[in-house]
Amino acid sequence: QVQLVESGGGLVQPGGSLRLSCATSGNIFRITAMGWYRQAPGKQRELVASITRGGTTNYADSVKGRFTISKDNAKNTVYLQMSSLKPEDTAVYYCNTVASIASLWGQGTQVTVSS
Numbered sequence: 001q002v003q004l005v006e007s008g009g010g011l012v013q014p015g016g017s018l019r020l021s022c023a024t025s026g027n028i029f030r031i032t033a034m035g036w037y038r039q040a041p042g043k044q045r046e047l048v049a050s051i052t053r054g055g056t057t058n059y060a061d062s063v064k065g066r067f068t069i070s071k072d073n074a075k076n077t078v079y080l081q082m083s084s085l086k087p088e089d090t091a092v093y094y095c096n097t098v099a100s101i102a103s104l105w106g107q108g109t110q111v112t113v114s115s
Contacts, residue, residue: 002026002104004095009109012085020080020109022095029053029071029078033098036069036080038091039108049080050098063089085113 008020020036028034033052039045048060049069057069068081078095092108 002028004104004106006093006095006106006109009093009111011112011114013115014086014113016085016113017081017083018085018111020082020093020095020111022078022080024076024078027073027076028097029076030073034069034071034078035096035098035100036067036078037094037096037100038089038111039094040088040091043091045094047098047100051078082111085111087113089113 003025005023006020008018010018012018030053033050035047035050037045037047048063049067050058051069051071059067066084071078090111090113092110094105094108096104
């Protein structure tokens with residue numbers, strides 16, 4: 001059974017950077033597009049970045065130019081490099097397929113941007 005485990009979150013000052021990792025127990029992202037999602041308090045979960053099997057990336061307007069999604073097939077890991085972080089980026093970040101398969105939601109990793 002495929003599992004996704006997010007890590008790398010933390011507390012960072014505005015303007016800072018973090019790199020999130022999503023480790024998979026299988027090679028699911030070799031067969032389908034993957035995405036990073038986030039959910040802020042009181043808001044719905046939103047897709048912020050995605051990467052296809054072929055490596056094509058797409059970003060929400062709110063993070064374009066600041067976040068970079070990538071993957072390492074050999075390590076079965078998907079990354080989200082976040083730079084120029086803003087307080088409004090504060091949220092729990094999750095990875096999942098772009099189809100957002102219900103059984104794949106993990107615990108997420110908390111990102112807090114605050115001075």
